[in-house]
Amino acid sequence: MSLTIGLTGGIASGKSTVSKMLTEMGMTVIDADIEARLAVEKGEKAYNDIVGYFGVEVLDEDGSLNREKLGAIVFHDEAKRMALNSFVHPAVRGRMHAKKEKAEQSGEKAIILDIPLLIESKLQYMADKILLVFVDEETQLKRLMQRNSLSEKEAQARINSQMPLKDKVEYADEVIDNNGTIEETEQQLKQILMRWGI
Numbered sequence: 001m002s003l004t005i006g007l008t009g010g011i012a013s014g015k016s017t018v019s020k021m022l023t024e025m026g027m028t029v030i031d032a033d034i035e036a037r038l039a040v041e042k043g044e045k046a047y048n049d050i051v052g053y054f055g056v057e058v059l060d061e062d063g064s065l066n067r068e069k070l071g072a073i074v075f076h077d078e079a080k081r082m083a084l085n086s087f088v089h090p091a092v093r094g095r096m097h098a099k100k101e102k103a104e105q106s107g108e109k110a111i112i113l114d115i116p117l118l119i120e121s122k123l124q125y126m127a128d129k130i131l132l133v134f135v136d137e138e139t140q141l142k143r144l145m146q147r148n149s150l151s152e153k154e155a156q157a158r159i160n161s162q163m164p165l166k167d168k169v170e171y172a173d174e175v176i177d178n179n180g181t182i183e184e185t186e187q188q189l190k191q192i193l194m195r196w197g198i
């Protein structure tokens with residue numbers, strides 16, 4: 001039987017950094033952000049729902065979704081973010097379930113579900129173990145501003161749209177402190193996997 005690990009954290013807390021390590025160890029990672037991008041491709045149901053609700057203003061000239069414009073709206077407006085979530089999340093869950101089943105059938109020892117909003121969306125039932133990638137607020141803000149070239153105000157709005165990381169700790173089976181170096185993070189990851197017998 002496969003062990004399903006729900007990898008979560010907050011925006012720019014280091015989930016992709018950890019999931020890259022897990023991929024390099026040969027594990028299957030199913031990434032909610034990637035599935036969410038596929039779910040809003042032109043012609044998909046979620047795409048049509050988004051255009052119906054937000055209008056053509058959130059599209060580029062070729063008809064594809066302009067993520068920057070949509071982000072600028074939804075990270076400043078909770079009602080609109082909830083509407084977007086209601087269009088996209090069912091499709092993401094469906095896609096992730098299908099991929100997870102396929103990985104289980106092929107006898108994978110561990111399957112990683114990388115889901116930023118795992119706890120906000122109450123998706124704990126999808127995983128056997130929850131692994132939280134934690135950073136303090138100052139580091140999170142600094143890394144997010146740097147990675148996405150965002151102003152402090154924009155970066156803070158994105159952080160505020162999620163449950164504070166410190167409140168997610170109680171839901172986790174294990175926590176990686178990613179305030180330090182990448183090497184320190186990798187060491188913590190290896191120890192956790194060892195404790196889980198992987």
Ligand SMILES: CC(C)(COP(=O)(O)OP(=O)(O)OC[C@H]1O[C@@H](n2cnc3c(N)ncnc32)[C@H](O)[C@@H]1O)[C@@H](O)C(=O)NCCC(=O)NCCS
Binds near residue numbers: 070092
């Ligand atoms: C708003 C959008 C267009 C912004 O796109 P952009 O390319 O700038 O960001 P990207 O998709 O790479 O997401 C980066 C991070 O933002 C955070 N984030 C994304 N969507 C949300 C949301 N609805 N609520 C809170 N945080 C979010 C996550 O931590 C995510 O890892 C896009 O994030 C989106 O369509 N979001 C809705 C779907 C969603 O919830 N995705 C998250 C995982 S299912």
Ligand SMILES: Nc1ncnc2c1ncn2[C@@H]1O[C@H](COP(=O)(O)OP(=O)(O)OP(=O)(O)O)[C@@H](O)[C@H]1O
Binds near residue numbers: 178185
């Ligand atoms: N231990 C670390 N030391 C220095 N920089 C780091 C460390 N961990 C991650 N980073 C950097 O911080 C940024 C955020 O990390 P990463 O992209 O892994 O986060 P994430 O949780 O996957 O973010 P998101 O869900 O928003 O895509 C990246 O630019 C990454 O290179």
